[in-house]
Amino acid sequence: MARPYDPGPKQFVFAADDGSDHEVSVADPQEAYVAFSAFFRGRNSGTYTVGDESAGQSLVLMPGQGVIARVKGAPRPRSEYLLVDRANRYLPSAMLFFENGYAGLDRFGQWFSDLADLAASPETRGAARAATFTTERARSKRSLGSGRLRASWTRAAVTTFSSTPTMSTTTRPNEPNCSS
Incomplete structure (x- = not known):
């Protein structure tokens, strides 16, 4: 049984x-998923929208374009777009939206704030994603505090890694050595 909405019932x-x-x-x-599934499967439409007006959020499924969009914030809406590679991704995205709204889709894929970014090559999209990780790591390093703390942490890591035995280049971890 699914966790009930609190306060419930909820309108979509x-x-x-x-x-x-x-x-x-x-x-x-x-x-909500069962009701939307029946609505979705009974039509041949290019765009489907699930609106949660009380939360000021919506999910837009665009099977004709291979895109999912999520929107939040009624006064100043924020939209993000996801390229869909398989038709069976639309209904699971709706379930995540019903469970946790806009934030429920955070880990569903790589979201872009501009629809035009979806047309970029996979390499370009990958570089953009890598840049977000690099930026997050740089921010976390700044928040470590003084250089002395950072230096002691680095020395401890180097000591730990340098005392770790090295692996043979002919075998991989957790794989048997097939050369014998």
């Missing part, structure tokens, strides 16, 4: 670009 509005919309009041995410 499902809409499709063919002009149809459906308002539901549900007690838990599973019930």
